[in-house]
Amino acid sequence: MVDVRSSLLDLQSYVPGRKSPGAVVLASNECPYGLLPNVAARLAELTGGLSRYPDMGATRLLEALAARHGVSPDRIAVGAGSSEVCGQILHTVCEPGSEVVFGWRSFEAYPILTTVAGGVPVRVPLRDHVQDLAGMAAAVTPRTRLVFVCNPNNPTSTPVDEAALRAFVDRMPGNVLIAVDEAYHEYADPSVVPDALALFGDRPNVVVLRTFSKAYALAGLRVGYCVGPPEIIAQVRKTQTPFSVSALAQEAAIAALGEHDEVDRRVALTVAERDRVTAELRALGYDVPRSQANFLWLPLGRDSAPFAEHCHGDGVIVRAFPGEGVRVTVGLPEENAAFLALAGTWRERR
Ligand code: PMP
Numbered sequence: 059m060v061d062v063r064s065s066l067l068d069l070q071s072y073v074p075g076r077k078s079p080g081a082v083v084l085a086s087n088e089c090p091y092g093l094l095p096n097v098a099a100r101l102a103e104l105t106g107g108l109s110r111y112p113d114m115g116a117t118r119l120l121e122a123l124a125a126r127h128g129v130s131p132d133r134i135a136v137g138a139g140s141s142e143v144c145g146q147i148l149h150t151v152c153e154p155g156s157e158v159v160f161g162w163r164s165f166e167a168y169p170i171l172t173t174v175a176g177g178v179p180v181r182v183p184l185r186d187h188v189q190d191l192a193g194m195a196a197a198v199t200p201r202t203r204l205v206f207v208c209n210p211n212n213p214t215s216t217p218v219d220e221a222a223l224r225a226f227v228d229r230m231p232g233n234v235l236i237a238v239d240e241a242y243h244e245y246a247d248p249s250v251v252p253d254a255l256a257l258f259g260d261r262p263n264v265v266v267l268r269t270f271s272k273a274y275a276l277a278g279l280r281v282g283y284c285v286g287p288p289e290i291i292a293q294v295r296k297t298q299t300p301f302s303v304s305a306l307a308q309e310a311a312i313a314a315l316g317e318h319d320e321v322d323r324r325v326a327l328t329v330a331e332r333d334r335v336t337a338e339l340r341a342l343g344y345d346v347p348r349s350q351a352n353f354l355w356l357p358l359g360r361d362s363a364p365f366a367e368h369c370h371g372d373g374v375i376v377r378a379f380p381g382e383g384v385r386v387t388v389g390l391p392e393e394n395a396a397f398l399a400l401a402g403t404w405r406e407r408r
Contacts (some may be wrong), residue, residue, distance in 0.1 A: 066173065067172050067173075067178075068121040069169070069170060069173050070166075070169075070170070070325055070362060072167060072170055072344040072399040073166065073377075075313060075375065075377055076084070076370070077167050077379060078145055078370075078373070078375060079384040080373065081243070081370075081373045081374065081375050082373060082374040082375065082389065082393045082397070083387075083389075083394060083398050084285075084353075084374060084375060084376050084386050084387040084388075084389050084394075084397060084407045085375045085376055085385075085387060086107040086210070086277070086377070086387060087272060087351070087353045087385075087386065087387045088122070088272070088275075088277045088354055088388040089272060089273065089274070089275035089277075089324065089328075089352075090269070090326075090387075090388075090390045090393065091275060091324050091327075091390075092275065093275055093276075093310075094274070094275055094314050094320055094321070095312070095320065096219045096313040096316055096317050097275075097276070097310045097313045097314050097317070098311050099229050099313075100310065100312075100313040101306060101309070101310055101313075104305065104306060104309055106307060107305060108236050108306070110305070111300055111305075112303065112304055112305035112307075112308055113305070113308065114300060114301055116303055116308055117131075118137045118308070118311055118312055119136060119281075119303075119308045119311055120136065121157075122311075122312050122315045123136075123283060123285075124351055127255060127285060127287060127368050128343045129259070130288075131140075131155065131176075132288045132291060132292070133243050133286060133288055133291055134283055134284070134285050134286055134289070135284050135286075135291045135293065135294040135298070136280070136281065136282070136283040136298075136301060137281075137282055137283065137294045137376075138280040138282075138299070138302040138303055138304075138307070139269060139280040139281065139282045140239070140241055140268065140269040140271070140282025140283070141167050141171070141282065142280070142282065142298070142299070142302060143267055143282045143283060143294075144165075144167060144168070144171050144206075144237070144239070144267065144295055145171045145175065145286050146175070146284075146294050146297040146298055147235070147237050147265060147267075147284065147350055148171050148172055148174075148177060148204065148297075149175050149297040150238050150290065150293045150294045150296075151203040151233075151235050152172070152175045152176055152202050152203055152204065153176070153203070154176040154252055155176070155177070155178060155201065156176070156177045156201060156203040157176065157177065157178050157180050157199060157201045157202045157203065158172040158177045158178065158179055158180065158203065158204045158205070158206070158279045159180045159182060159194050159197050159198060159202055159204070159205045159206070159207075160179070160180070160181065160182070160194070160205065160206040160208070161181075161182050161183075161184050161189035161194060161207075161208065161211060162181030162182060162183060162192065163184065163213060163214070163382060164189070164206065164208045164211055164212065165206075165208055165211075165212045165239065165381065166207075168206050169181070170208045176323065177203070177204070178201075178214070179195050180198035180202070182197050182209070183354050184214065187216050187217065187347045187355065187357065188211070188214070188216045188217075189208070189209075189211055189216075189218050191207070191218055191222050191223065191225070191226040191384075192210065192226075194207075194226070195226055195229050195230065198230065198231065198234060202231075202234050202404065203233075203234060203235065203239060203328070204234065204235045204236075204239070204349070204394075205230065205236050206236045206237050206239055207223065207236065207239065207377065208239045208241075208290070209223070209225070209236070209238055209239065209240055209243075209246075209251060209252070209254065210242050210246055210251060210349070210350035210351045211381065212241065212346060212351065212353075212385075213353070213355055213377070213379060213385035214352065214355045214357075214383075215347060215348075215349035215350060215351045215353055215385075216348070217246065217250060217251040217288075217348050217350045217355060218353075218381045219250065219251075219252065220252035222223060222259065222359070223238075223254070223257070224252075225318035226255065227257075227261065227264060230263065231253070232263055233263075234263065235263050235264075235265065235290065236258075236261075236265070237264075237265050237267060238254035238258070238261055238265070238267065238283070238307075239267040240254060240255075240264045240265065240266055240267060240270045241268070241271070241282075242251075242268065242270055242352060243268060243271035244270055244272065244321070244325050244327060244348070244401060245272070245325060245332070245350065245351050245352045246350040246351070247272065247331060247350060248373055251348060251350050251359055254266045255285055259285075262289075262290075263287075263290075264285075264287075264357070265284045265285065265286030265290060265291075265294075266284060266285050266286065267282065267283075268282065268283055268284070268285070269281070269282040269283075270282065270310075270311050270314060270359060272352060273321055273324070273325050273352075274311070274314040274315075274317075274321065275313065275314070275324075275374060276314060278311055278312075279304070279306060279307040279342070280303070280304075280307055280308045281303055281308070281310070281311040282344070287372055303310070316333050322333070328352050328388050331388050331389075331391060331394055332349055332351075332352065332354065332388045334394075335354060335386075335388060335394050335397070335398060336348070336349060338355070338391060338398050339398070339401055340403055342355055342398075342401055342405050343404070343405060344401065344405075351362050352384070352387060353387045353388060354386045354388065355383050355384075355385055355390065356384045356385075356386065357382065357383040358383055358384055359381065359382070359383075360379045360381055362379060362380055362381060362383050362384050363378045363380060363381075365378070366378035366406055367399065368400060368403075368404050369400045372396075372400055373395075373396075374396050374400055376397070
């Protein structure tokens, strides 16, 4: 038997959303509207170049992102989804045994990627479904190298506000990197959820993560990025698996950035549906925290797994976190209606 790293033996694997032909899929926080029109057209043109390696420096994509955010390209690192970028950030700062602090529950990749990077996950319980930034600051020790703040938080959909985030960043020792994960930024109300890029653009120890997997409808092509100080970004880039962002992914992301109006239109539809589904669930008697993302959190405790099975039985796939809650992606209006009908029949049976 080969010796494998002991820290992997008890590590829980990432659980992808279920797939089932013909089912309503509300489990993975994807965009329900399909590829953006420009993206589909650009991808159709590209097949000729695929026998060559992609541009490892992602030059045109970095330029497009730099223009989008009003920063220089040396402040951006890209990866195969923001999951890979999370891993790169961890590999940039973790020595064996370094501590990485995050709220829990939060994005399930944080403990996995931390462990894979040789770090030690430090999970700080949420308070009322919200990240406890004071508790997270108190969990920092001389061994801490990185803190993830997921804003809004997956899977609870809740944000931390500007005052709390500012106080937290001000309190963090200068040697600890703060990664603000804004995967759901586009769905958030800017008067409620701070834009960390605008707030902390000049801080030497803050990076901000964004992804093309949600509002830009490119989950299947894998593109994410982080924006931060050039000195950190230069090190993050060294940790990328060579050529991990494919040629198709780079071109699709550039085309997607040109689709402002359609992205805004879809986000508005999703936000309106989110608020409608929230109101209907509350009217049915469900406790639903106000969401700032493209999904809802139903803290159903020990009913979580049976509730999800009830939905799956009728072809609607949601994500259960057994014993805690159920996360439901906001889909198309008819998909949301199918889910609401099941939420109604579940209540009637109780
Ligand atoms: N961060 C958060 C908070 C997420 O929820 C997700 C996706 N579920 C990601 C990062 C990663 O997304 P991707 O790798 O597709 O960019």
